Amino acid sequence: MAAEDRRAALISATLPLLREFGLEVSTRQIAAAAGVAEGTIFGVYSDKNSLLVDVLMDALDPDSTLQAIRAIDAGKTLRVRLAEAAELVNERFxxxxQLMTAARKLVFMSGAHPEAAARMGASRGQLQAxxxxxxxPDAAVLRxxxxxxxxxxxxxxxxxxxxxxxxxxxxxxxxLVSLLLDGLLIRPSIDHGGA
Structure with missing residues (x-):
């Protein structure tokens, strides 16, 4: 099996384990799930954390969420567009x-993986953009x-x-969109059908 195929197989086998066990997942568990010898992991990765970072980067890739946000009908009202986006982002988050918690510990707090931290920061920037x-389109009605x-x-x-x-x-x-756009005060004059 080629190195890239082994890498992909290890990432695929590790993701469910990372979701279940968090950063405490063992290389023995990963090897068993991937159907390989434990030494195979270290033939592809220098250490367990490098594998976990790759798994996190793969699982937290924002492309599908970005595509879904960009597919929201621009002809809908701001409120409806944002509500649809909120459902997508809430589902993602x-x-x-658990993966985001692991990423904070492994990538950001440790400082050991600056490239992964930069990639995750860029992903957040893409989502915000x-x-x-x-x-x-509704910038003129927002404060x-x-x-x-x-x-x-x-x-x-x-x-x-x-x-x-x-x-x-x-x-x-x-x-969430109501809280963002309207706040918490009851304002009887607000027309919720518009913005």
Missing amino acids: TQNA ALAELVL RAPDAVAGLFLLFCGGNAFGPFGDPDHFDGEE
């Missing part, structure tokens, strides 16, 4: 919460620039998925 583009709105949007979604007080089942896309 809640599905990958796609959301800013989604908001751009903040589209990029700032996109940043707040991600903050709301991230807090809902990762924060100790988040509740992805209660704060769905529409509720």
Whole structure:
């Protein structure tokens, strides 16, 4: 088996284990799941953490979410566009919460993988840029620039998925967008059908 094929097989076998066991997954478990000898891992990777970083980079790749955000119908109202985007981002964040926690520990806090940290930062930037583009047609009715709105949007979604007080089942896309656009005050004069 070619090195790239072994690498792909190891990444594929490791992802479910990383989701289940976190960073405590052993190379023995990985080898068993991949159907290879434990030494095979070290023929491809210098250490377990290098494999885990590759798994995280593969699993947290934003392309499918970016494509889905870009496919949202620009003819819909801002509120509807953002609610659809919030559902996509919430799904991404809640599905990958454990992986994001592992990435923070392994990539950002350790400082041992600067290329991976830069790639993850770039992924967040791409996500924020796609959301800013989604908001751009309605920039004139917002108190903040589209990029700032996109940043707040991600903050709301991230807090809902990762924060100790988040509740992805209660704060769905529409509720998050309502909080972002309307705040918490009841304003009877707001027409929710417009923006």
